Amino acid sequence: MKRNILIAFAALAFTTAAVAQSPSQLFKAAGSPVNPKVAVVWNRYYDHAGLGEICKKIAAAYPDLAKFETIGKSYEGRDLWLLTITDFKKGGDPNRKPGMYIDGNIHSNEIQGAEFALYTAWYLTESFADTKFIQELLEDKVFYVVPTINPDGRDSYIHKPNNASSPRSGLKPVDNDGDGLVNEDTYDDLDGDGNITLMRRKNPNGRYKIDPKDPRNMIQVGPDEKGDYELLGIEGIDNDGDGRVNEDGYTFEYDPNRDWGWGWQPNYIQNGAYKYPFSFPENRAVMEFVFKHPNIAAAQSFHNAGGMILRGPGGIEDVGTYNAQDVAVYDAIGKKGEEFLPGYKYLVVYKDLYSAYGGELDWFYAGRGIYTYSNELWTPYLMFMKDGSRDQFDNPTYSFDRYLLFQDAFVPWKEYNHPQYGKIEIGGFKKNFTRAHPGFLLESDAHRNMAFSVYHCYSTPKLEVQEISEKDLGDGLKEVTAVIANQRLMPTHSSQDTKNKIERPDYITLSTGGKVLAGMRVENRDLNLTTEQQTNPQTIEVPNIPGLGAVTVKWIVQGGGKYTVSVDSKKGGVATLTK
Template identity: 30%
Template structure:
């Protein structure tokens, strides 16, 4: 077993070493490849995990799992590593893991954005949203506040500056905590609070954030519903313009056996599903029902609620986001895809009922006190730093302190990391095992004469999802039906039938009602189909029958053509 710990966050070289060690130690289950290079030239590693002895990966239904598309969201890489460890140690020891890897495949990309992660994990971190590529302009900012570790202690805190027109004051409940000044209040000690950092060309009066030199958001660069930068900040110059996104899009588009996707992010402790930009009413009803069922199972297995981005996770009620991975997977690939936001400091502090984004706009003071107590009791006081004086090079005497967001919020503190990422493998296994699975139901040869034979092949979908996955895939004609092929022995010819037949789609069990009622069609055989050929084979021999579906896999058998005795 590779030397792997879940009380640390790995930088690129160590992550690369660990991933290659898995492939070397478990060659029967793990293969590694680079699917592209980042802006700075680092390989983007992809692991294919399956039992290679039971068939080629391309002939099995697959689930895509990725992490760390956003620079400082490094615990998603750990979630991918934990899944990898669960799979290789569980194969042969756990029935569900063994069945899954014998019949299906995981494609795991632990770190889509290695450049940004290196900045976040540096001894003196620099926090950006996504790619390190300058955008939209290749210029250093000439003025404004540039967030950075100004006192060199390895933390990115806040700065509070005494200001009679400041909006914050010291809380009466806890002197470390700042609370909002009352709307009509005067005569107290007030503060202006800004991120820790330096000021370029400070005029002694105005403080504004400097424009970000690195303004890309890779999760706004996917093709579905992509908008220009003026409409969607961070979108990039055109869809999939960035090498990291292009690598992911190319791989997924080139692997039609992928039946779903899960992208790990931080933070909020929630399972997010499309749409990002429109109401649930835009879904085909069957797709919405199925999304809700998959999400409910995710909630049961992970403890995370499952919600719609549009209805429950918008940054502003009048704004939407576009160009996101899960929207692209659903709209352009016709697949059920999720964004998992790992970690909830609020829930850790005992704040159970809160609205994810709205909480940052408005929440009770008691929530802040609970979070402070959690920092004191569970983080040894390191989450929230008491204010301390600092002589700022431009502002003079200020105080540094407040939440160490990189430590306590953006990712789980390392003592909680394993517990948090251990939530997900069971749901990911379940998510893959519900995929459609093409299998042979019956195959037979019936002699019609000394030289002619009726060959029959019956196949069915043994998975829960239909072969096409979503109604959206049918609407947009994204997926072919089942293909049946026959290979004849020497000197044999087809009397009727074609060498290749397209048999349409196969339903699964996803749309069965919750009870056997007195109305409806009952259980039909829409999950099953057949094809027949009449073969003339004077010398007998063997026919090979193959059924394949790009999402449901491949099934194959051989039959003997034996003349009547």
């Protein structure tokens, strides 16, 4: 009885502590929600179920701003969560607003992409009430946030023994070692701590020695020195006796970011490619969602690591695909991102990194005409907020763990009696460090990357019918001229879009009590140069409304009355003016 009372009291105390503080006790920090309805701690990582719970809570707390659903299932049957974020009460049909698509965690071990994507949805909803900019943004735009598009791999990474680089994909059926069994093992966790670290063995002829400045570190000896240790590689066992450790787990994996339907190459050319484009069910679900939402004008995919704002092309063969007009838009947004993402560099995949075919980045842009970036999250710059970390510390990663993480990220070396190698030592960095953000930097960098996505979304088209004017031509005829302006950087159609006719033209329609006899695009208003549209003159089709620019159209109308000009653009949204 007494024990039950103590348990109940402890539960009550925990519940009380979890309740949000009284507003009278709080003082708002600039740029942060002061008393969020959905209290999320952003200094940790959540598995797939945890992400889903946060999504559900956001949608329940803000039904006028967030809708929760799934866009499909993973290979193992997990839901691909989606949060649609917009002002559902203002701005009209959400699917007619210019859209920003965000996803993360396509690679299993690149986990913080999910938190960064979800932080964006959380921040927009929690900041809406007292931030005018967010109110105006969500009236005009819609965000489609899919936190993880690889939930199988995410849960495998979090709940099974792994190192920082494994696994990369979701676990597809692969017989890595040719024994007739598929995916039969993950890595061998010798000490049972959930981390796969390194193995070393004392050897008087070894090529490594203990770093005298930090005994946790191993350094290679010079050509005229003798070492004390040999490194045996990652922690594990040679399961099938072929001399290789842990190949039963993840030696070869299909890469979901080599599966997209642009520039796709088979596995013998592009390592990691699966059967055919969109053979991963997760990628296919994203593809189908994008096709159903032609209003998506911008996209962001979060990866790790390296501190990069990446754009395509992935392969040099596609250099001509990214033409000058579109590159100018990419450059303007990417270089702005460098300003508020410390340590991040704006780069081009094939030029500054390597060639990659069948990537999400290229499919979104080249296949659908959507301006898309992949941010590679986490950079060592963030450890000491300077590029010259190696000038201050011999090994900044070890120093950062020592002085700021208090050696929490490192498994100390300890002896282990290996069944094949005899007496060895195992130790090294845990799987939650070197690629993933440490907790205290997670929210800070999530906020900055969220701000980059918001800036990207803000740059999508915003249309306005700026002018309607009438000129009397005599004999009951009127000339009606309209100017439609685009107040943002992005055009309503990328050059890739117009070149390949990916999306239909923009429609500009005149509604009036009179009869529309002719409709035309105005090429030069000063010189009265026009191009007449031969059919359906009431609705003029224009191939593009340029960013920070305008188009002018003209109609000849018999009769008079009020005029209503309506603009309908798939990626630019809608606008109307009556005069």
